[in-house]
Amino acid sequence: MDKNNHPSRTRNSRHKKNKYSFSKKIAFLSVFAISFILVCGGVYATYAMQHQPKEASKLEEDDQYEQKEAALLEKIRKDQNQEEFKTTEQEKTDGSIQTLIYEPVAADSIPQLPTIKTELTGLIDVAQKNSPKETAIKLIGYVKRVKINEQVISYQPVVETYTWDQEKKDWSEKTEQGKNTAFVNQKTKQPLSLQDIFISEANVLAVQQVVQQKLLSESPDGNAIIDDILNMPSISLDGTAFTYYSDKISLGLPENPTGKKEITLSYKEIAGYVNPEFIDVSSIKDALPNPLDPDKKYISLTFDDGPNPETTPRLLDILKEKGVKATFFMLGQNVVKHESVVKRVAEEGHEVASHSYSHPQLTGVDAQTVKEEVQNTDKAIYHAIGKLPTDFRPPYGAVNKDVAAIIGKPIIQWSVDSQDWQSHNAQAIIKRIDDTAYNDTIVLMHDIHPETVDAVSTVIDHLRGAGYEILPSKELLGKKAKPLHMYYGSKDERPVQ
Structure with a gap:
């Protein structure tokens, strides 16, 4: 029998071939599995790298907004609590717009409060209409109180608009003040009057002379209008409209040849005829001569x-x-x-x-x-x-x-x-x-x-x-x-x- 064709050797040879072939398959599968895992891991890693920071950033932005929103509201409420007169807060939220209105509690201290509230409501309505709907907005309406001096307090409607700035990650501020300011006499708790400022008809007649001279001086030809100016109805304590300022006053004028409907006088021009308790005293400094020396x-x-x-x-x-x-x-x-x-x-x-x-x-x-x-x-x-x-x-x-x-x-x-x-x-x-x-x-x-x-x-x-x-x-x-x-x-x- 040929020794190369011995049955036992043939079986051993096949066995070795099968064993080698199996090992190759195992190795291939292992490599494939490892490659698959690596590929999947890479894909997952890439996905994680792409999505995880965005989610974290969004959470961080939300947290930052909430913190700054809370800080803003805290500041607003703190400022209102520091006012010298107490207020009540009314809150309303409409979509992205939150409105806070602060009304004075002691309404009787402001006789003109209904007029002020009407203007404040109008300011808020305009601010709401002009505000973008997709952005967070805070509208703060309140009555601004300013102490002019010991006798005069002013009240003015104010609306503050806070808009969230996405790029700056902060609030931008805009302030709108009402056109009308209410002035209150602290002695009488009544609206400030010409009686308060000028005291008497005698002083008003003196101011009338200043008004006449000013109208004539500002005219290109005073001689042409002097008769009308001299016959112009006099200013009266009760019937003359006026706008008060701490350093000047604007007086309404009757129909006159200059066409002017009002005239503004600095208190320095009429220093001898105004009540210093109701004006900024510095505005008439040096306007009047020093008192006569009692020793002369x-x-x-x-x-x-x-x-x-x-x-x-x-x-x-x-x-x-x-x-x-x-x-x-x-x-x-x-x-x-x-x-x-x-x-x-x-x-x-x-x-x-x-x-x-x-x-x-x-x-x-x-x-x-x-x-x-x-x-x-x-x-x-x-x-x-x-x-x-x-x-x-x-x-x-x-x-x-x-x-x-x-x-x-x-x-x-x-x-x-x-x-x-x-x-x-x-x-x-x-x-x-x-x-x-x-x-x-x-x-x-x-x-x-x-x-x-x-x-x-x-x-x-x-x-x-x-x-x-x-x-x-x-x-x-x-x-x-x-x-x-x-x-x-x-x-x-x-x-x-």
């Missing part, structure tokens, strides 16, 4: 009935040489004739005031005549120097309450009468003033008399020798003289009866 003596020289083309210029020369400022109460009929003299009086720093037009006794004529005497002189002086006279001396000192109301200016009387109109003697005039002058007085003279002009230089020397400082009457009275009152000196003020 003061006197004012005033001259009536001019101007006169002969005597008034000579008097002006003397006053200029002596460095004295005086007050000239002029007659309108003389102003018209001698405008150049009037201009010189004003240009040299003296006060130009009114003494009527033709020197009648105003208490003995009708109201229309009084009005014409005053207005015609106003027009004459305005035409001469571009300014209305603010002070008035009635002829013979004759005045009553009705006449004073028509005049509408402070009434400047006198306390020392030189009697130059009677003596027509320079030495007599000098002696009369020497004998009767005393502190805080107003001296009456007339610049139409040559003898008066002859006496003035010596009068000034004697007064200064006696320790007097000579001031024009407006300065002696502290620039605070008001209509319906008459003045004999800075300490002698009397309501016209």
Whole structure:
């Protein structure tokens, strides 16, 4: 038997082949399994890398939004709790818009609260309509309270809009304030009134003069409209609309030739006629002269009935040489004739005031005549120097309450009468003033008399020798003289009866 074909060797050979083939299959399957696992693991790893950070980022963003939302709401509520007056919170959520409204609890402290609430509601409605619907919005409506001073509190509707900024991951803020501000008098708990600010009709009449002058000054041709301005209805404490500010006031105007419906005056322009308790006192700082020194003596020289083309210029020369400022109460009929003299009086720093037009006794004529005497002189002086006279001396000192109301200016009387109109003697005039002058007085003279002009230089020397400082009457009275009152000196003020 051939040894290579031995049956046992043949079986062994097949067995080895089968064993080798099986091992190869096992190895292949192992490699395949490992490769499959690696591929799957890679796919899973790739998937995990792609999706897990997004989910984590989303969670982080949500958490960040919630934290900043909570912080914002906490700040809003804390700010409202710190207000000096208590409020109640009303919350409403509509989709992505959350609205918080804070209403004052003590509603009776704000008489105008219904009006404020109406405007606040309107502001919120507009904010809601203009807000994007897909973005988180917080609308905060409240009444802003500001203490202007010890006597005035202001209230104003305010809406704050907070919008979530996805890129910045934070809230952006926008504030909208109402157009109307309510001012409340803390003494009366009533809306602030012109009565609070101006106190009296006398002060309002003084302000009327400032308004008239301002309208004329701002007009390209004041002379063309002066009649309408002088006849414009007066400001009244009850019937005049106004807008209050801490440093100024806007007053509603009746129909007038300028077309202006309101005029704004700084308190500095009307410093002598406003109640300092109801304004920012710093706004009138230095607007009024310092009070007169109680340790000094003061006197004012005033001259009536001019101007006169002969005597008034000579008097002006003397006053200029002596460095004295005086007050000239002029007659309108003389102003018209001698405008150049009037201009010189004003240009040299003296006060130009009114003494009527033709020197009648105003208490003995009708109201229309009084009005014409005053207005015609106003027009004459305005035409001469571009300014209305603010002070008035009635002829013979004759005045009553009705006449004073028509005049509408402070009434400047006198306390020392030189009697130059009677003596027509320079030495007599000098002696009369020497004998009767005393502190805080107003001296009456007339610049139409040559003898008066002859006496003035010596009068000034004697007064200064006696320790007097000579001031024009407006300065002696502290620039605070008001209509319906008459003045004999800075300490002698009397309501016209």
